Amino acid sequence: MPLIDRLREAGYLDSSSEDEDPKATKGGQKGESKGKGKGDGKAKSMADSATDEALTVSFKQSATSTEASDDGDDKNEDEGSNSTGSGTDSTNKDTSDDAIKAEQTESETKEETQEAESERESKAEETTGTADTTPETTRPSSPYSDYPHYQLSDHDDGYGSGESDMSEIQIRNHEKVRRVVNNSHGYFNVLGRADCLQQRSAGTIPPPHKYCEKVTVNRFGQVVRERRKKKSQPEDESEYRIVELTYPTGDDNAAEGFSIWGFKNGIRVYRLESEFLPRLYAQKVKTCVGFDYIDISAVCPPKVVTVSAEESAAKAKLLSVTNSATETLTDTPVDMFVDSTATSATNSDTPIDKPIDISTNRPSDNDASMSSSLQPTLEVNDTFAIRPSALGGLGCFALRDLYRGDHVLVERPLIRTNLLYLFHELECLSPEGRAQFEALHAWHPDPNASRAEQIWTANTFIAGELEGLFVVASRFNHACSGSPKQNIGYRYDRHQNVLVLTATARILAGTELLISYGKSRQMLQDRFGFECECGSCQMGGESTKLLTAEELYRRMWS
Ligand SMILES: C[S@@+](CC[C@H](N)C(=O)[O-])C[C@H]1O[C@@H](n2cnc3c(N)ncnc32)[C@H](O)[C@@H]1O
Known part of the structure; x- marks a missing residue:
């Protein structure tokens, strides 16, 4: 079965979610023109390119852990987390209670079927031990190599090739999680899961919600709250979030960025993933968002420019x-x-x-x-x-x-x-x-x-x-x-x-x-630890006091 169908069947791709979830489609400000209409095609291209089983498995692994997350970003989820049943709008009770119930039942049944199937699949993966079989050599280098590494796409579209280098995978509408594979490395690095675990056990991170809730308006014009039990609750699930950023750069091509945040060594890390983002904007984000650390390695890999x-x-x-x-x-x-x-x-x-x-x-x-x-x-x-x-x-x-x-x-x-x-x-x-x-x-x-x-x-x-x-x-x-x-x-x-x-x-x-x-010979001695014997240098002068690199250099070259 093609990957796209398997993903859909497992509930990782939900075609309805984009319409229902304004936040999830926000990326469409740009992504739509680039990605809309190609969303399926892109997924298809992923499917086509997914000849490697490991690719499928690792994607699922990523999706599973991601979808189980409840990062508090979704207000709807938070609001509904304590309710005990479906919260139908009471003013319209007389017209459509039955319809709503029917819808909910249908939705729940569907959900359960999906969950059961997905669980079966993940069990099968565990048993066969395929979940971690992505060969190390195929994994792109990353400064976060000590963290789980999920290869989502192995097709190489190259830098800046417009539509073709962007894949969007929406993982369950109620999770509002989007994954954009938009860098040349084609990798997705989940940050800080181990640290999150530690922080949770230390009580500094609230436990994940057991339920999430989706609020929609049904065809009778009623607000319908669908409360779903979360599928699985792996302990390390929730403390990362995939967000998107839009920058008003005035340049369409440079105006979009995608990022992930999470924790690393107890530090909140904001990892920018878009090749379009210049360092300048990374710095702006740092200032605006106030994160402890902005990882821009995927954005601005240090490189020497070679002119053809x-x-x-x-x-x-x-x-x-x-x-x-x-x-x-x-x-x-x-x-x-x-x-x-x-x-x-x-x-x-x-x-x-x-x-x-x-x-x-x-x-x-x-x-x-x-x-x-x-x-x-x-x-x-x-x-x-x-x-x-x-x-x-x-x-x-x-x-x-x-x-x-x-x-x-x-x-x-x-x-x-x-x-x-x-x-x-x-x-x-x-x-x-x-x-x-x-x-x-x-x-x-x-x-x-x-x-x-x-x-x-x-x-x-x-x-x-x-x-x-x-x-x-x-x-x-x-x-x-x-x-x-x-x-x-x-x-x-x-x-x-x-x-x-x-x-x-x-x-x-x-x-x-x-x-x-x-x-100054003294300075050369203090600063670089060697004695100059050129004969042109001055003997005394500088103090032997330990100076910072900045101070030392300022003295030397100002
Ligand atoms: C910036 S590094 C220069 C390159 C260095 N020789 C290397 O192997 O990478 C500076 C160091 O080179 C050595 N060095 C540079 N100029 C020197 C000189 N005129 N006499 C003795 N040592 C020198 C010193 O050890 C100094 O700390």
Whole structure:
């Protein structure tokens, strides 16, 4: 039997519910135009694509646990939870008591049949042990991998493909729960169930209602209250909620978002799931909704923007950066590219006025000395390679002759924040991002500092009013400004949110590329734990007092 029919039979899809439940159809503000009329088709496409039994089972599992929830969102449910029978409107008693009863009986019978069937099915699932058979490898990565993970859809419609990437599954009208599979990962992660259990046992979360109630107007114009006993009451059922958000962005495509909230480690987590939502709106939601933590990893996965060759060529036409001999760093906005076209400049004083190209050649591909953990990091160019340095750890080395004004690296931050929000930001990182972070050099003047703080302190650059962690730029070692060894300058471009590293002198292939972290030997010692021996740095000056990363950096680069 096709999945769609099985879902319907089991009561997980209710075609009448959209009309009856204004809240549930609210998403139709947008979803209707996109999804209406395709609701069935979408479900069908799910059914069609559901060749894998595990998909069906895990969906059911999700639906079962979801539908059992009573999160208090539904006023109707709450109101009716204490009544003992159907609450027919008393003013119209004489006309249609019988009809109402008949309807109710019919509805209850139907409900019971569905419940019985569904129970049978879930028992069968338990017995056969299929409920958790979704192979781990097929599951998309998630920062919440410690929580149950339900794969709802295995078809990959890709990002932003309009209608096709949105599936709506309404799970029982009286539950008013909507599931929107609207991210490229196609996963649904139920948050915080274990924590909810804990909180409930601690008495901080009210127990779920045993009944829910649906209020409708029947064909005689009477208000009918249908009270239903909830199907099953698994203990961990209710403390998450799927909601939808609509943002008045003025841009239709960006105006919709879907999210889930729940608890994680006792913290209310609001997980935004729409790819359409920019980070800005996530922040707005955070402010408006007042949640403790907004998980935006599904919305804004940290990623490096790679410009395609065509895009690059088009941009190169529009954008040409001119660097004068005296001004090595330009204010011209830059894109995420690396300049690899400077091959024939004759000396460092030659003004550079050339189009910017992008190179996607990674030195790491050919460079055996490069740590394998670095290879997948970023779109590194053919200008330099990261290798072990005589100064300590790794460093960046010119792969070819460079000229003053050459852009060596343009990089977006993996994280841009301040210490206060560092840990939240870390939680938002993808596993790959987290691995990139963890691979960085770590040092902190306070031996009790966490590793995250050590990494943050040892690597961040000032990025506007915040600090930014740039995975590749972090590998550049230091030479004091004024020292002949310092050959790279940098600036943060706040418009593009990129750090731009530029050659400040003629650099021969093989030379280590060095930026200046500051000029005080004491500060370098306090802040980075190394003694600079360049000879150009100043001896005394800075206090040895432990400063925050922000304070330290402010002193260094303000
Ligand atoms: C931002 S990291 C630079 C990359 C680092 N070498 C690595 O392996 O990732 C800063 C650290 O590099 C080392 N370092 C950078 N410049 C140095 C220098 N001139 N002399 C000695 N150590 C240096 C210090 O350990 C410093 O804390």
